[in-house]
Amino acid sequence: MKSNYKVAIALVAGAAIGGAAIQGLHAQAKPPAYVIGEIDVTNQDGYVKEYVPLASKALQDGGSNNLTRGGKILSLEGAPTKSRITINAFESMEKAQAAFTSPAYKEARKIGDKYATFRLYIVEGVAK
Numbered sequence: 001m002k003s004n005y006k007v008a009i010a011l012v013a014g015a016a017i018g019g020a021a022i023q024g025l026h027a028q029a030k031p032p033a034y035v036i037g038e039i040d041v042t043n044q045d046g047y048v049k050e051y052v053p054l055a056s057k058a059l060q061d062g063g064s065n066n067l068t069r070g071g072k073i074l075s076l077e078g079a080p081t082k083s084r085i086t087i088n089a090f091e092s093m094e095k096a097q098a099a100f101t102s103p104a105y106k107e108a109r110k111i112g113d114k115y116a117t118f119r120l121y122i123v124e125g126v127a128k
Contacts (some may be wrong), residue, residue: 030092031127035100037086038119039070047115054108062099065089083119096122 070084
C-alpha cells in the first residue's frame with residue numbers, strides 16, 4: 001500500500017514540475033515584430049537597381065521575412081498613402097533593431113537615401 005502512495009506522489013510531483021516548466025517556456029517566448037516602412041521613392045530605377053538588392057540581402061541576413069514590398073494599396077477609409085509600403089517580419093523587436101542597425105543595412109541606406117526618403121517603425125506583434 002505504501003508503494004502506491006509513493007507512485008501517486010511521484011506522479012503529482014512530476015505533473016507539477018512539468019506544468020511549471022511549460023509555463024516558464026511560454027513566459028520566455030517573445031512576440032514577433034513587424035517593421036513597417038513608408039518609402040517615398042524619387043528615382044525608381046536607381047532605387048530598384050542599386051538599393052533594393054543590398055537592403056534585401058542585409059535584412060534577410062538579419063532574419064527578415066518580407067510580407068510585402070510595395071504592392072497594390074487599397075484604402076478602406078481615408079485617402080491611400082502615396083508612399084511605397086513595406087512590411088518585414090522578425091522573431092522579436094531586438095532582431096528587427098539589429099537588422100536595421102547592422103553595418104550592411106547602414107551601407108545600403110547610404111545608397112537608398114539618394115533615391116528615396118524613409119519612414120520606418122517597429123510594431124510588436126502578438127505572442128502565440
